[in-house]
Amino acid sequence: MYRNMQDLEAGLVYVLQPWPLSLVICGTALGIIVGAIPGLTGAMLIALTLPLTFAMNGPDAMILLVSMYVGSISGGLITATILRMPGTPAAMMTTLDGYPMAKAGRPGRALGLGITASLAGGLISWMFLVFLSRPMADLSTRLAPFDLFALVMVALVLIASVSDGSLTRGILSGMLGILVAIPGTSPATGEVRWTLGMPQLADGLKLLPVLIGLFAVSQVIHEVVYLDQHRERVAADRRGIFMSLTDWGSQAVNLLRSSLIGSWIGILPGIGANIGSVMAYSAAKRMSKTPEKFGQGSEEGIVASESANNATVGGALIPLISLGIPGSVIDAILLGGLVIHGLTPGPLLFKYNPEVVYTMMAAVLIANIFMFLFMVVTAPWLARLADTPRELLLPAVLVFCVVGSYALNNRMFDVWVMLAFGLIGFGMERAKIPLAPFVIGFVLAPIAEENLGAGLMASGGSYMPLLTRPVALIFTALAFALLAWPIGKRLRGSFNTSKG
Amino acid sequence: MTNSGSMKPTWKNPFPFPFTVAAIIAGSLLGCAGRDTPNTYPNRPIKVVVPFAAGGGTDAFARIVKKAIEENNLLPQPLVIVNVGGASGTIGSRRVKDARPDGYTVLLLHDAIVMARYSGKVAYGPSAFEAVAGTSRNGTVVVAREDSRYENVKDAVDDAQARPDTVTFGCNLGTPTHYVGLLLERERPGTAFRFVQSGDGAERYHNLKGGHIDLTVFSNEEYLRYREEGIRALAFFGTERHPLMPDVPTAIEQGFNAEAGIMQYWWMPKRTPSDRVETFASVLEHAMQSDTVRDWLANVRSEPEFATGQPLRKRLENLESQVATVNLQEPVDMPNLPVIVLLCVMGLGTVVGIRSLRSTTTSKQTSSTNAPPHYRLAMVCGLLVVAYVLALAVDVRGLSPGFRAATLVFVTAIGWSLARGDRKSMRWVVGLALLLALGLHFLLTYVVVVDLP
Numbered sequence: 001m002y003r004n005m006q007d008l009e010a011g012l013v014y015v016l017q018p019w020p021l022s023l024v025i026c027g028t029a030l031g032i033i034v035g036a037i038p039g040l041t042g043a044m045l046i047a048l049t050l051p052l053t054f055a056m057n058g059p060d061a062m063i064l065l066v067s068m069y070v071g072s073i074s075g076g077l078i079t080a081t082i083l084r085m086p087g088t089p090a091a092m093m094t095t096l097d098g099y100p101m102a103k104a105g106r107p108g109r110a111l112g113l114g115i116t117a118s119l120a121g122g123l124i125s126w127m128f129l130v131f132l133s134r135p136m137a138d139l140s141t142r143l144a145p146f147d148l149f150a151l152v153m154v155a156l157v158l159i160a161s162v163s164d165g166s167l168t169r170g171i172l173s174g175m176l177g178i179l180v181a182i183p184g185t186s187p188a189t190g191e192v193r194w195t196l197g198m199p200q201l202a203d204g205l206k207l208l209p210v211l212i213g214l215f216a217v218s219q220v221i222h223e224v225v226y227l228d229q230h231r232e233r234v235a236a237d238r239r240g241i242f243m244s245l246t247d248w249g250s251q252a253v254n255l256l257r258s259s260l261i262g263s264w265i266g267i268l269p270g271i272g273a274n275i276g277s278v279m280a281y282s283a284a285k286r287m288s289k290t291p292e293k294f295g296q297g298s299e300e301g302i303v304a305s306e307s308a309n310n311a312t313v314g315g316a317l318i319p320l321i322s323l324g325i326p327g328s329v330i331d332a333i334l335l336g337g338l339v340i341h342g343l344t345p346g347p348l349l350f351k352y353n354p355e356v357v358y359t360m361m362a363a364v365l366i367a368n369i370f371m372f373l374f375m376v377v378t379a380p381w382l383a384r385l386a387d388t389p390r391e392l393l394l395p396a397v398l399v400f401c402v403v404g405s406y407a408l409n410n411r412m413f414d415v416w417v418m419l420a421f422g423l424i425g426f427g428m429e430r431a432k433i434p435l436a437p438f439v440i441g442f443v444l445a446p447i448a449e450e451n452l453g454a455g456l457m458a459s460g461g462s463y464m465p466l467l468t469r470p471v472a473l474i475f476t477a478l479a480f481a482l483l484a485w486p487i488g489k490r491l492r493g494s495f496n497t498s499k500g
Numbered sequence: 501m502t503n504s505g506s507m508k509p510t511w512k513n514p515f516p517f518p519f520t521v522a523a524i525i526a527g528s529l530l531g532c533a534g535r536d537t538p539n540t541y542p543n544r545p546i547k548v549v550v551p552f553a554a555g556g557g558t559d560a561f562a563r564i565v566k567k568a569i570e571e572n573n574l575l576p577q578p579l580v581i582v583n584v585g586g587a588s589g590t591i592g593s594r595r596v597k598d599a600r601p602d603g604y605t606v607l608l609l610h611d612a613i614v615m616a617r618y619s620g621k622v623a624y625g626p627s628a629f630e631a632v633a634g635t636s637r638n639g640t641v642v643v644a645r646e647d648s649r650y651e652n653v654k655d656a657v658d659d660a661q662a663r664p665d666t667v668t669f670g671c672n673l674g675t676p677t678h679y680v681g682l683l684l685e686r687e688r689p690g691t692a693f694r695f696v697q698s699g700d701g702a703e704r705y706h707n708l709k710g711g712h713i714d715l716t717v718f719s720n721e722e723y724l725r726y727r728e729e730g731i732r733a734l735a736f737f738g739t740e741r742h743p744l745m746p747d748v749p750t751a752i753e754q755g756f757n758a759e760a761g762i763m764q765y766w767w768m769p770k771r772t773p774s775d776r777v778e779t780f781a782s783v784l785e786h787a788m789q790s791d792t793v794r795d796w797l798a799n800v801r802s803e804p805e806f807a808t809g810q811p812l813r814k815r816l817e818n819l820e821s822q823v824a825t826v827n828l829q830e831p832v833d834m835p836n837l838p839v840i841v842l843l844c845v846m847g848l849g850t851v852v853g854i855r856s857l858r859s860t861t862t863s864k865q866t867s868s869t870n871a872p873p874h875y876r877l878a879m880v881c882g883l884l885v886v887a888y889v890l891a892l893a894v895d896v897r898g899l900s901p902g903f904r905a906a907t908l909v910f911v912t913a914i915g916w917s918l919a920r921g922d923r924k925s926m927r928w929v930v931g932l933a934l935l936l937a938l939g940l941h942f943l944l945t946y947v948v949v950v951d952l953p
Contacts, residue, residue, distance in 0.1 A: 172849060172851075179845050182837070186834075188832060189834060190619075191621070227874050227918070391916075391918035392928055395910070395936075399910070399940070412892070449834075454698060454699075456833055458696045
């Protein structure tokens, strides 16, 4: 432990020098701006920046990339709140409450809650990062494929219950998401299926075009169709951007819980910020005294989502550093960055390159603090995006959507996919089918399938490990309980009403 | 309350500003000016498809070669590394196979390209490509946990023969890691491992350490990386012992006539002009001699071998005939997920449909009736977007309008339809169009390199 602190101190001293510090500032600011622009995500920014870091040394490159990671996860909340477009996938849950609150005339408050929660989540998960990375290297190897499969099932059931309104619609949406994940190559067997004769579909549908379509393009369509609708102006003020002491008191438990959930979800390999924020949100909804406010502009909802998604950053770096296993899309790119700079990720990194590990950790801390300052100062300005005349905003958003979908894989097919999902998203909204479970189903389906495949192969086709492995059993039971509880409640409710 | 309803939208005067027209023309000229195409190869960046996620060994190798090429100015144009991962490299290889054979799309894929064909994942093998060169060679090692009861590979095979289908062998199905296990089975009839899909090197290490698999395969480099972390090498699959791990016996010493290495091959689509293939091969040959690549290869314990032309073809033929002796098709006992999901969606969809039909009869007029929805305007905008994407997708040499011009026209047109002729905001729209067209082009061409349509 003493060794830890000493190395961390050295890391901090290094990061606070002028050049590394300017990298942190540039990276975080760029991350926030890109995160705030729908259609551009942190993953894209970091992937595109990676070639630029070849000329730098390893620690500097990681400082820049990690700062962008922190910034981009945070920046998403601005557009999520003001435009109901999650600037990054991780800010999806923030749209549910941030937008209604901004619409109700309290955008400064909504942004302030989100920003402060982001900082708190980032700092709490940073503590996890510092203290857990080493021990995690041993523990995390214990999760078998069936354990992960069961965990994904829990997440899937949870997301269906998060969606407001009807549970049936929520599950339908999740199932649609899984259905859309099926074309392409099976992650378990490698067999190519459902390509409808299109060779491009052998790659499957990519997350980014689907997401941009569902959230950004469908929103643009909505804006155009209802162009003359009277809209409450989302004023760009700063009223309430700082949380008061009473707020801290009333949100303390929520902040802590959500940050813990975010950190832990981040730690689990392969599951990233989106799910962390979803889980924290639904946990907050369940524990809340006013669950009916969720989705209508609940303060707890914003705090839960934003603290958890920022907490996953620190959390997700733990498996990356301690095992060389990425915890999210962005971590996969960071992993590539380490390798390019001749740094072997995994347990050996601690042994042979402690300076890299601890400069990364120091960069996470400084980037979080700078993120808070930058956002508090510029959020009202960034929030003016909402006041931009539609004829300026919508064409710009569309161009970003097209360029963003294209740049991901350098192919036009993704752009067509994005446009198609714009229409699908618009249609789903009209049919009152929530979008969030769709995305989660889409993201989780391949993870679930891959782990189920690996588990079944190891067990020789038997499902028994789901019941015999303690971790898997706990998760399986949890998934069933989560599914049965609302249905049971509904049945009892309808039984009562039919009686009365 | 100044609602837009009070202001009559003006639909006339489609070209309100001479300056709009001038701007569009200027933009088109800018767009065309950037497109001179001399006939020397290469005159634009060459895309190297790495069919694995960023961060793997193949990816790192591609990037180090790129670095060497740029440091030594071996090519007038940069290499662009594109990661197209998934399904043991077949997604990326298929993309290159179907790419235009112009020498601007290259695939970097090791022996897995042969395995993929014999595992039935894809119908094509090396003969569907032009083999450019083979670069660098890495050996393979079968490993177990440190506390395993297997001291060497013979123990493991004995056990797998005595208790067939119980010893779990973690591998990436249909890749060299799977092939190594099959070679052992081939050498001792009656042996049966239980192969488990365990992903890439880091994931296999994780699964081995966690006790989820009994055996797995690492490259030299992976083994040497994890050597101190609680694993034990059972056999090295080279013809003789590796100088960096002299204590690891070869499989041949233990009585198994099995040898397997991993060579990185560079491929171009079939019918790529042979002069382009040769140009790229000679660039690779020079890159392989650079200190950058040599140091890196020494660091990851790979041999800096290089093969092209006839020797390369010979080597590939030899490999194919070896792979053909084993059965790489591993049946996976998966439930039919696509059908299950489809049935669920249909069932739930019916329920939701019936419910909403019932509820619409009771609550019809709940939506806000503020202003009539602009379906026609939306249609116009939709058509504009489609036209824009089509304009970007046009790929006939010389006819492409270019990113800048297309963006300029698109933003102006869609802004105009949304502003509905409002002069004041049109000035802003044209400004924005110019900013986006030129700014994004600059950003994506000079600051971050994306190959723009």
